[in-house]
Amino acid sequence: MRPEPIRTLELRGITKRFPGVLACDGINLDVPEHSVLALVGENGAGKTTLMNILMGLYQPDEGSILLNGRDVKFRSPNDAFGHGIGMVHQHFMLVPNMTVVENIALGMKETHKTFGLDLKQVRRRILEISERHELPVQPDAFVWQLSVGEQQRVELVKTLCLGARFLILDEPTSELTPQETDELIVLLKKMSDELSIIFISHKLHEVKALSDTVSILRHGRMVFRGNTADHSSSDLAALMTGHEVNLPRNECGDGCGDVLLEIRDLRVRSDRGYMALDGVSLDVRAGEILGVAGVSGNGQRELADTLNGLRRAESGTVLLGGKQLLNRSPRDVIDSGMGYIPEDRNTEGIVPSFSIKENLVLKDFAAGTFSALSFLRLGTIRRNADNLKKRFDIRCPSTDTAAGSLSGGNIQKVILARELARGPKALVAVYPTRGLDMGAEEFIHNQLLERRREGVAILLISEELEEIMNLSDRIAVIYKGRILKIIPGGEATKKGLGMLMAGVMDE
Amino acid sequence: MNRAAKVAYGGFVVAAAIFAAMFVGALVMMAIGADVFRTYWVILTEPLQDLFGVTEILVRAIPLSLVALGIAIAFRSGILNIGAEGQMLMGILAYAATAIALPGLPKFILLPLSLLAGAAGGALWGGIAGFLKARLQVNEILSTVMLNYIAAQFYTFLLRGPLMDPGELVTGTGTPQTIRLPKGAWLDRLVEGTRLHAGLVIALALAVAVFFLLWRTTVGFRMRAAGAEAKAARYAGIGVERYLIIAMLLSGAFAGLAGAVEVAGVHRRAIEGISGGYGFTGIVVALFGGLHPAGIIPASAVFGLLLLGADMTQRSANVPANMVLVLQGAIILSIVAARQFMNNPYVQDKVTRRFAKWFGKRVPTVPEAAEAACPDPADVAGPCTAGEDGQGDGKNPAEGR
Numbered sequence: 001m002r003p004e005p006i007r008t009l010e011l012r013g014i015t016k017r018f019p020g021v022l023a024c025d026g027i028n029l030d031v032p033e034h035s036v037l038a039l040v041g042e043n044g045a046g047k048t049t050l051m052n053i054l055m056g057l058y059q060p061d062e063g064s065i066l067l068n069g070r071d072v073k074f075r076s077p078n079d080a081f082g083h084g085i086g087m088v089h090q091h092f093m094l095v096p097n098m099t100v101v102e103n104i105a106l107g108m109k110e111t112h113k114t115f116g117l118d119l120k121q122v123r124r125r126i127l128e129i130s131e132r133h134e135l136p137v138q139p140d141a142f143v144w145q146l147s148v149g150e151q152q153r154v155e156l157v158k159t160l161c162l163g164a165r166f167l168i169l170d171e172p173t174s175e176l177t178p179q180e181t182d183e184l185i186v187l188l189k190k191m192s193d194e195l196s197i198i199f200i201s202h203k204l205h206e207v208k209a210l211s212d213t214v215s216i217l218r219h220g221r222m223v224f225r226g227n228t229a230d231h232s233s234s235d236l237a238a239l240m241t242g243h244e245v246n247l248p249r250n251e252c253g254d255g256c257g258d259v260l261l262e263i264r265d266l267r268v269r270s271d272r273g274y275m276a277l278d279g280v281s282l283d284v285r286a287g288e289i290l291g292v293a294g295v296s297g298n299g300q301r302e303l304a305d306t307l308n309g310l311r312r313a314e315s316g317t318v319l320l321g322g323k324q325l326l327n328r329s330p331r332d333v334i335d336s337g338m339g340y341i342p343e344d345r346n347t348e349g350i351v352p353s354f355s356i357k358e359n360l361v362l363k364d365f366a367a368g369t370f371s372a373l374s375f376l377r378l379g380t381i382r383r384n385a386d387n388l389k390k391r392f393d394i395r396c397p398s399t400d401t402a403a404g405s406l407s408g409g410n411i412q413k414v415i416l417a418r419e420l421a422r423g424p425k426a427l428v429a430v431y432p433t434r435g436l437d438m439g440a441e442e443f444i445h446n447q448l449l450e451r452r453r454e455g456v457a458i459l460l461i462s463e464e465l466e467e468i469m470n471l472s473d474r475i476a477v478i479y480k481g482r483i484l485k486i487i488p489g490g491e492a493t494k495k496g497l498g499m500l501m502a503g504v505m506d507e
Numbered sequence: 508m509n510r511a512a513k514v515a516y517g518g519f520v521v522a523a524a525i526f527a528a529m530f531v532g533a534l535v536m537m538a539i540g541a542d543v544f545r546t547y548w549v550i551l552t553e554p555l556q557d558l559f560g561v562t563e564i565l566v567r568a569i570p571l572s573l574v575a576l577g578i579a580i581a582f583r584s585g586i587l588n589i590g591a592e593g594q595m596l597m598g599i600l601a602y603a604a605t606a607i608a609l610p611g612l613p614k615f616i617l618l619p620l621s622l623l624a625g626a627a628g629g630a631l632w633g634g635i636a637g638f639l640k641a642r643l644q645v646n647e648i649l650s651t652v653m654l655n656y657i658a659a660q661f662y663t664f665l666l667r668g669p670l671m672d673p674g675e676l677v678t679g680t681g682t683p684q685t686i687r688l689p690k691g692a693w694l695d696r697l698v699e700g701t702r703l704h705a706g707l708v709i710a711l712a713l714a715v716a717v718f719f720l721l722w723r724t725t726v727g728f729r730m731r732a733a734g735a736e737a738k739a740a741r742y743a744g745i746g747v748e749r750y751l752i753i754a755m756l757l758s759g760a761f762a763g764l765a766g767a768v769e770v771a772g773v774h775r776r777a778i779e780g781i782s783g784g785y786g787f788t789g790i791v792v793a794l795f796g797g798l799h800p801a802g803i804i805p806a807s808a809v810f811g812l813l814l815l816g817a818d819m820t821q822r823s824a825n826v827p828a829n830m831v832l833v834l835q836g837a838i839i840l841s842i843v844a845a846r847q848f849m850n851n852p853y854v855q856d857k858v859t860r861r862f863a864k865w866f867g868k869r870v871p872t873v874p875e876a877a878e879a880a881c882p883d884p885a886d887v888a889g890p891c892t893a894g895e896d897g898q899g900d901g902k903n904p905a906e907g908r
Binding site: 330 | 719724731735739742743
């Protein structure tokens with residue numbers, strides 16, 4: 001019993017309210033057969049809400065969904081599946097300690113027998129799907145053994161095995177390496193011969209490469225739709241943010257002073273006990289941004305942790321302005337003038353349940369400015385927060401709001417405000433714009449470049465090639481715990497960096 | 508919602524939670540064939556009939572509030588102390604032993620000294636769990652519960668052995684209790700002819716002290732940060748482990764002091780069954796009071812009333828006093844459920860709309876300034892990114908099409 005194919009999908013006047021927020025405001029959308037629609041917008045523009053409505057996770061307050069011209073109501077994701085709509089979420093929904101076959105069998109109700117699973121049938125289906133769409137997967141591998149790109153393929157195969165004839169992909173490339181991203185785009189392009197795809201992204205070059213039509217959401221409204229081919233990336237960027245976006249660039253050259261942060265032969269073990277950093281040496285000069293490029297998991301986390309006293313090193317040296325910081329306590333490191341923008345902004349950068357003003361003094365509440373005789377000076381703390389709120393354009397109802405309730409971009413601004421207001425000598429920034437929209441990215445890049453001009457030594461860890469290339473004076477590529485090569489920012493090319501990140505030395 | 512509406516909403520939810528708990532209690536009472544309305548009438552009004560009843564409520568509220576204050580310190584610091592019961596017993600032992608050992612000291616030295624010893628006894632017992640958690644990552648729920656058993660056996664052993672009143676052996680009655688403590692270690696009674704004692708003053712003073720400690724000092728800031736998000740606290744240079752231990756020491760000290768105060772003010776000798784489950788009820792009081800001293804003080808009075816009322820039902824309504832345990836359990840469940848309604852803005856908004864529909868008021872499509880909304884990401888999984896919308900610059904030129 002094959003259900004009828006999905007020829008057209010239309011959304012008519014979808015409106016969804018959340019407390020105080022109009023998440024979707026009368027949105028119309030239609031996707032014809034065999035086409036790829038890119039849904040573009042900044043964080044919080046309403047993309048994910050709209051897709052959750054389409055998947056039956058939320059009920060729209062107004063509006064309707066039409067499938068092949070007929071009105072349908074999705075009360076749960078199962079309803080949506082039943083009609084052949086499948087979604088691959090940004091964060092994969094896979095059980096790490098099960099094999100690929102078992103993961104896919106989870107959703108295939110027809111293989112669930114009273115006692116046991118018909119894994120043979122599941123395996124046949126997987127092979128059939130993976131052959132037809134050229135999606136190689138290893139059925140018997142455990143999910144935790146797979147790379148992010150492989151896991152993504154498993155998600156795709158899973159969705160197709162469950163009978164999806166219409167795919168929704170929520171920021172599918174956010175965790176992929178540049179190479180994996182390119183492969184995925186080629187793959188999706190091929191798949192669009194057989195099914196329709198809605199592709200959510202805020203990376204415009206991917207949108208250009210993949211989609212036929214593009215729809216742009218801003219503040220819950222559809223502000224643009226048209227053919228992708230007719231518009232340039234920069235047009236789309238302007239439509240997305242509502243103003244011209246010019247991501248700032250580091251005009252390399254002069255300014256660099258003496259070496260401020262010196263890392264020598266750093267050897268650090270990972271949580272699992274292997275050498276995550278195996279003899280890393282780096283110098284960062286005052287007024288220099290040193291970019292560390294690499295696919296995540298090649299020692300970046302360990303490097304940032306160790307520099308900030310959060311992880312013990314086996315051996316090596318870390319000197320900040322000549323002062324030894326290796327294996328000192330986080331407090332010592334902070335007091336010597338190190339600033340840190342951590343990878344996980346929600347759990348390391350802020351205490352989510354604390355108010356914004358409390359988070360802004362998280363490192364300095366015990367200093368004389370903010371406390372006297374170990375009593376907090378609430379007035380000073382509030383004034384400090386009001387100042388920083390203005391200076392860093394933190395958008396919040398009040399500085400008493402819990403920091404965790406802010407959007408990602410604003411949380412990052414809180415962290416940036418705290419770290420930069422302390423006047424650091426050196427700054428370690430780890431994936432500072434991951435998951436942020438272009439407006440926030442622009443702001444953060446400008447801030448980093450400004451600190452550079454003021455003579456701060458900045459170590460920028462990122463896997464976003466564009467970010468690294470735009471900002472860095474020099475780029476070090478890290479691979480399996482070693483620095484493979486250091487190249488001047490002006491000489492780096494995307495292709496060359498991508499090769500190095502994959503561990504290929506081109507000489 | 509504005510502030511007044513929020514308070515009203517909160518009050519409404521709490522009232523609904525209490526009502527739900529009483530409903531569950533009513534079902535149980537019907538099952539055992541008791542007169543539901545009479546029982547509730549007795550529990551809620553009988554203790555308030557005379558001065559004696561009111562003082563007895565306060566007598567129960569004193570140890571409850573002290574235990575609950577300690578629990579609040581621990582919970583706020585991210586450590587779930589279930590061991591107040593054992594910490595109380597260790598506090599009683601330390602207090603009684605100090606008082607018995609130094610009977611000759613004048614009151615103004617002996618009383619504070621022995622009460623401090625009680626606090627130290629509890630702190631030691633709580634500190635063990637804190638140390639195990641901080642240094643060896645031993646789950647504090649397991650360790651505190653197990654330490655309760657050890658404390659209970661140790662208490663019984665001492666009361667039936669080394670600390671036993673020699674008089675009991677002479678007369679041959681063998682009641683497991685210590686000798687009557689020297690008068691210098693007693694807390695004075697506040698009202699003639701009742702058991703209300705000066706522990707009330709201690710509890711109120713410490714409630715204020717706990718508020719200042721947690722929300723006005725750097726130590727409290729560190730403890731709360733460590734509790735709310737240990738990773739962020741560690742990264743900000745706070746020695747999380749150290750503050751876990753400090754929190755458990757303080758939490759245990761409060762429980763130990765609760766035990767010492769109870770003996771010093773009421774029994775004046777260590778006897779068996781003295782903690783009366785205060786160590787566990789104190790956890791409920793702390794949660795009911797929102798882990799905040801300003802909530803804990805009234806909450807402990809409410810539970811004092813419940814405990815006393817339950818005792819009275821046994822006499823006047825012929826319902827076993829254990830019924831109050833059923834009520835307590837039902838209250839915990841409904842409070843936990845009510846939190847979902849209290850803190851989830853999505854549910855709040857829904858309720859507001861529903862009410863507006865019933866009473867025919869117009870609800871604006873976007874309630875208040877859009878920027879007032881920053882949904883709690885913990886509660887709203889999907890739309891949390893919507894917070895970004897708050898910045899709405901108002902310009903939305905609908906280009907294209």
